[in-house]
Amino acid sequence: xxxxxxxxxxxxxxxxxxxRFFDIGNDHYYYDDYANExxxxxxxxxxxxxxxxxxxxxxxxxxxxxxxxxxxxxTALDQFQLYAPEVIESFQQLAKTGCVEFLSETYxxxxxxxxxxxxxxxxVKQHEQKIFELFGQKPKVFRNTEMIYSDEIGDCVAKxxxxxxxxxxxxxVLGWKSPNFLYVNAANPRLKVFMRNYKLSDDISFRFSNxxxxxxxLTAEKFIGWLTQLxxxxxxxxxxxxxxxxxxxxPKESGIFNFxxxxxxxxxxHPELKFATPAEVLAEVQPVSVISVPHPISWAxxxxxxxAWLGNEMQKEAFEKLYEMSPRMGRCTDEELRKDWNYLxxxxxxxxxxxxxxxxxxxxxxxxPFESPYEAFLNYMNVLSDFQIRLNSMFPKNEQEQEIAALxxxxxxKDEKITKLEKQxxxxxxxxxxxxxxxxxx
Amino acid sequence: xxxxMFGWEFPPxxxxxxxxxxxxxxxxxxxxxxxxxxxxxxxxxxxxxxSIIKLKGANTVPVSKxxxxxxxxxxxxxxxxxxxxxxxYLSEEDFWELKKKRxxxxxxxxxxxxxxxxxxxxxxxxxxxxxxxxxALVAELIAxxxxxxVIHSHDWLTYPAGIAAKNKTGKPLIIxxxxxxxxxxxxxxxxxVYSIEREGMEMADKIIAVSNLTRNTIIEKYYIPxxxxxxxxxxxxxxxxxxxxxxxxxxxxxxxxxxxxxTMQKGPEYFVEAAxxxxxxxxxxxxxxxxxxxxxxxxxxxxxxxxxxxxxxFTGFLKEDAVAEMFRLSDVCVMPSVSEPFGIVPLxxxxxxxxxxxxxxxxxxxxxxxxxxxxxxDTYAMADSIYGLLKYPSMSKHLKKAGKIEAGKMKWDNSxxxxxxxxxxxxxxxNVKV
Numbered sequence: 001x002x003x004x005x006x007x008x009x010x011x012x013x014x015x016x017x018x019x020r021f022f023d024i025g026n027d028h029y030y031y032d033d034y035a036n037e038x039x040x041x042x043x044x045x046x047x048x049x050x051x052x053x054x055x056x057x058x059x060x061x062x063x064x065x066x067x068x069x070x071x072x073x074x075t076a077l078d079q080f081q082l083y084a085p086e087v088i089e090s091f092q093q094l095a096k097t098g099c100v101e102f103l104s105e106t107y108x109x110x111x112x113x114x115x116x117x118x119x120x121x122x123x124v125k126q127h128e129q130k131i132f133e134l135f136g137q138k139p140k141v142f143r144n145t146e147m148i149y150s151d152e153i154g155d156c157v158a159k160x161x162x163x164x165x166x167x168x169x170x171x172x173v174l175g176w177k178s179p180n181f182l183y184v185n186a187a188n189p190r191l192k193v194f195m196r197n198y199k200l201s202d203d204i205s206f207r208f209s210n211x212x213x214x215x216x217x218l219t220a221e222k223f224i225g226w227l228t229q230l231x232x233x234x235x236x237x238x239x240x241x242x243x244x245x246x247x248x249x250x251p252k253e254s255g256i257f258n259f260x261x262x263x264x265x266x267x268x269x270h271p272e273l274k275f276a277t278p279a280e281v282l283a284e285v286q287p288v289s290v291i292s293v294p295h296p297i298s299w300a301x302x303x304x305x306x307x308a309w310l311g312n313e314m315q316k317e318a319f320e321k322l323y324e325m326s327p328r329m330g331r332c333t334d335e336e337l338r339k340d341w342n343y344l345x346x347x348x349x350x351x352x353x354x355x356x357x358x359x360x361x362x363x364x365x366x367x368x369p370f371e372s373p374y375e376a377f378l379n380y381m382n383v384l385s386d387f388q389i390r391l392n393s394m395f396p397k398n399e400q401e402q403e404i405a406a407l408x409x410x411x412x413x414k415d416e417k418i419t420k421l422e423k424q425x426x427x428x429x430x431x432x433x434x435x436x437x438x439x440x441x442x
Numbered sequence: 443x444x445x446x447m448f449g450w451e452f453p454p455x456x457x458x459x460x461x462x463x464x465x466x467x468x469x470x471x472x473x474x475x476x477x478x479x480x481x482x483x484x485x486x487x488x489x490x491x492x493s494i495i496k497l498k499g500a501n502t503v504p505v506s507k508x509x510x511x512x513x514x515x516x517x518x519x520x521x522x523x524x525x526x527x528x529x530x531y532l533s534e535e536d537f538w539e540l541k542k543k544r545x546x547x548x549x550x551x552x553x554x555x556x557x558x559x560x561x562x563x564x565x566x567x568x569x570x571x572x573x574x575x576x577x578a579l580v581a582e583l584i585a586x587x588x589x590x591x592v593i594h595s596h597d598w599l600t601y602p603a604g605i606a607a608k609n610k611t612g613k614p615l616i617i618x619x620x621x622x623x624x625x626x627x628x629x630x631x632x633x634x635v636y637s638i639e640r641e642g643m644e645m646a647d648k649i650i651a652v653s654n655l656t657r658n659t660i661i662e663k664y665y666i667p668x669x670x671x672x673x674x675x676x677x678x679x680x681x682x683x684x685x686x687x688x689x690x691x692x693x694x695x696x697x698x699x700x701x702x703x704x705t706m707q708k709g710p711e712y713f714v715e716a717a718x719x720x721x722x723x724x725x726x727x728x729x730x731x732x733x734x735x736x737x738x739x740x741x742x743x744x745x746x747x748x749x750x751x752x753x754x755x756f757t758g759f760l761k762e763d764a765v766a767e768m769f770r771l772s773d774v775c776v777m778p779s780v781s782e783p784f785g786i787v788p789l790x791x792x793x794x795x796x797x798x799x800x801x802x803x804x805x806x807x808x809x810x811x812x813x814x815x816x817x818x819x820d821t822y823a824m825a826d827s828i829y830g831l832l833k834y835p836s837m838s839k840h841l842k843k844a845g846k847i848e849a850g851k852m853k854w855d856n857s858x859x860x861x862x863x864x865x866x867x868x869x870x871x872x873n874v875k876v
Contacts (some may be wrong), residue, residue, distance in 0.1 A: 020822055020823075020825075020826045021825070021826050021830070022719070022723065024723075140594070229735075312836075313839050313840045314836045314837050314840055316836065317834060317835070317836035355812075370813075371815070372814070374814045374827070374830075374841070375814070377826060377830070377836075377837050378826055378830035381830060381833070382826070385833075
């Protein structure tokens with residue numbers, strides 16, 4: 001019996017507006033509300049809502065035999081609350097069926113795991129809390145941003161109390177091994193590792209409607225055929241897709257929803273296949289060996305490395321400058337600053353700056369609101385500069401800045417006092433003039 | 443295969459964008475094994491006479507024949523200079539320098555910059571058209587006295603010559619459009635020039651445009667069927683420029699440069715406005731406008747009006763080695779052209795390791811990845827890009843490196859190869875016709 005573990009990623013970044021250098025220090029609002037709202041509404045209507053409806057139907061009709069896991073980022077949830085609360089409701093309905101497991105990850109889909117453990121832990125905790133608030137589940141399995149994983153990150157995740165982590169079944173890591181088994185972390189064997197089967201996953205999410213593909217058209221029967229042809233001993237196939245694949249990247253007209261429904265019914269009916277949530281897999285399947293990943297991997301591009309986010313000088317500068325602020329952010333409790341800090345970390349910003357765009361363009365440009373990586377970098381750095389100014393005024397970096405901050409504070413206080421006194425003055429002046437006129441009349 | 447090429451200026455008397463392109467391409471073609479070029483140029487400066495041959499014919503036009511050898515290639519290229527009364531010049535300075543020499547009274551000076559913008563309302567009058575016709579007559583004679591397979595004409599002044607040669611010999615004509623009247627005039631079209639251009643395009647067997655932008659102009663404004671037009675992008679000469687002038691640069695100060703003619707086509711006013719915006723926020727930066735042109739005084743006035751004259755400098759026209767020096771000093775080079783068929787300056791800047799900001803309204807933006815692209819009118823975006831390049835070092839570092847590599851790949855040899863393929867196609871097609 002082979003378990004099919006189906007995972008969906010739901011993520012939306014907060015896109016920045018065109019933030020020019022004139023705005024630095026003058027305007028602290030960074031977001032393109034129009035773009036964020038229209039994009040989110042569109043994705044919700046073409047993908048998230050109809051897909052949730054389908055999954056809800058499957059969960060009911062297949063009598064609990066259909067299982068699925070979701071990895072929903074904090075920034076996506078924030079946007080649902082702002083622009084499409086009905087999506088949260090439909091996820092809540094799904095959660096009630098008991099067929100759905102929620103995974104843990106960084107709140108803002110950030111790269112903090114690569115840089116700062118304290119920030120990373122903070123982010124994970126914040127996400128966990130949000131999931132619990134909304135769906136009443138405490139996640140046991142962790143999925144890092146963009147499937148970024150290494151022995152070290154795995155160890156860190158294990159220490160936070162997670163039982164397992166999901167990552168890319170990268171060829172250069174697996175070698176001759178198959179992704180269709182459960183593995184354990186090389187540094188901390190208590191952490192189990194799920195490997196994504198990228199071939200089968202991408203067949204659905206990328207290639208499904210590509211008429212140039214030799215396997216086009218892909219039918220549910222064909223896909224189930226591939227699953228059964230796998231080695232009998234292989235125990236778990238991890239299919240991890242972007243949720244937008246249903247209805248977004250693969251539009252409704254391509255027949256993706258029908259395909260998916262037939263696939264789900266076919267797997268449930270099949271004697272050798274079944275759906276399983278990650279938690280169920282952990283309970284049923286024994287790990288076969290250690291998987292050693294000394295250098296971080298991801299699920300991006302051919303190389304499956306970090307170069308899509310941290311490949312060029314610009315990305316590195318932006319990344320360094322961002323996390324330079326983390327010690328001070330650790331002490332910051334200001335709500336506005338914390339929110340902006342979270343959204344600054346979203347990995348998408350770094351992705352937009354990738355100069356790989358020119359070579360492996362297609363996938364990169366699909367998600368990119370900027371015309372060139374240079375534009376993306378300029379915009380981000382301007383926002384970051386403004387954020388630095390705000391943080392400096394709250395937590396000055398050196399004596400001079402401390403003094404400036406103190407003076408600013410005094411000026412602001414005096415300003416307030418002046419306006420208060422002015423108001424009092426005008427209030428006091430009014431009755432007096434009235435009195436004078438009355439006196440004259442007498 | 444032998445090509446009869448009607449060109450324009452030619453080194454040692456170096457010229458603007460068109461001259462550079464013409465020279466680069468010819469040099470590239472001379473490097474190809476199966477191609478011989480017979481180069482015809484109007485005689486320019488009068489200081490290289492060697493063996494003057496008088497051509498018989500209606501006109502007693504003195505013609506000088508010289509052989510030019512290109513470095514690195516073994517072939518010699520025959521060049522014919524026609525002693526025409528048209529003397530091209532590039533800049534005001536050139537003009538005065540030329541004026542100092544003696545020329546016959548009827549000599550006409552034509553400013554050639556990128557595009558031979560000619561003011562017909564003035565004293566030139568219809569005489570210029572006559573000259574062009576004379577040139578065409580000589581071209582006809584040259585065509586009868588030489589053997590060749592294809593004719594190649596560069597920009598409108600040489601189209602009539604190309605047409606005459608074609609009519610005489612029946613050989614296929616290729617015209618090369620480096621700029622159109624729409625680029626030069628900014629919408630104020632001279633109908634005579636337009637009709638010459640259009641006739642050339644209609645008579646041509648194939649048209650080569652320097653960018654998609656130019657190709658579209660030819661389709662939309664000259665009503666030429668799209669399948670007749672091929673794109674061959676320009677390139678940049680990779681010979682390293684020497685710079686002996688050793689200005690020392692203030693390490694703490696950044697320099698942003700505009701390099702080109704100060705004319706409406708190049709959008710200098712947008713550069714000035716962007717400079718003003720940047721200077722409001724930044725201290726240690728200077729702006730340099732290098733070049734000359736009819737808009738220069740307007741620009742100087744505007745700079746004074748904005749109160750940024752202490753940080754904004756005009757150099758006047760720069761000679762080749764000064765240009766190299768200017769690049770060496772620059773931290774950013776901006777080309778905000780309103781309408782630029784191609785634009786070689788950014789390629790030269792990139793080759794010199796200077797990050798560039800170019801307008802989307804330039805042909806060169808079609809082929810460059812490692813340049814910041816903006817709309818020429820968007821001074822906010824321009825200012826923002828300048829600020830970012832100066833303030834955030836990694837982007838400048840990246841652009842320097844990637845830009846140099848990218849510009850290095852744009853070789854005249856490649857362009858020449860494309861052109862030679864067009865020759866072949868045209869020949870095959872015309873043979874079939876016959």
